[in-house]
Amino acid sequence: MSPTTRDTYRHGDLRRALLDAAVALAREGGPQAVVLREATRRAGVAPNAAYRHFANHRALFDAVRGIALAEVARAMEAELALAEALPDPAERARAQVAAVGRGYLAFARREVGLFRTAFFGGDTLTTEWPADALPVGERGLDPLQLLSYALDAAVQAGVLPAERRPGAEFLAWSAVHGLALLLIEGPLQDANATLRQQLAARLLRMVENGL
Secondary structure, three states: OOOOOOOOOOOOOHHHHHHHHHHHHHHHHOHHHOOHHHHHHHHOOOHHHHHHOOOOHHHHHHHHHHHHHHHHHHHHHHHHHHHHOOOOHHHHHHHHHHHHHHHHHHHHHHOHHHHHHHOOOOOOOOOOOOHHHOOOOOOOOOHHHHHHHHHHHHHHOOOOOHHHOOOHHHHHHHHHHHHHHHHHHOOOOOOOHHHHHHHHHHHHHHHHHHO
16 A cells, blocks of 8 residues: 555545545546546545445446536526526527527536536436436536526517427437537637637527527
8 A cells, every 4th residue: 555545544534525526537638537546546535435434336426426416506506596587478488598598608618627527428418416416406406407497588588488398308419518518629629719609609599599
């Protein structure tokens, strides 16, 4: 055992320390960087100590994914709160749909590693999330649920016809997620800020008009 590692952890919650280290790895290098051995090294414990808190690499990785998805949700909530302050119901409903997409795109550009990790190698609908890594924001909703909330509000405001509501969240998400990937790893990754903002605004209008 390295002199810098130990079998026991005497400075608080080892599970949280391992999880924080793994999230930092994801932030720095994306999903492939989440390596259990490196997380234990950063936490200052022997690799075997991690198995007392995470059954395997997958358990650690899913916890990191949950935290990453929660961060996506919080970014969406920040934009959504601004839209919800608008007084006109129809304007507010349109702004809410655009807001969740804008928050999603902003997070993808700002936190590339966490964004890639959030949607890597797992089904967000069926994963059994640990209690300390739920994929939800302050409202208790995950990113898909926040989008659904905005679309439901659009129906209630008369902006989105009720007959076009079923499945609309998946159509909207696929469009916004596609642009996010183009911005972080595709032909738009070197685009200047003005072009990125223009394309994002056009896409969000296109989504609204196409639903």
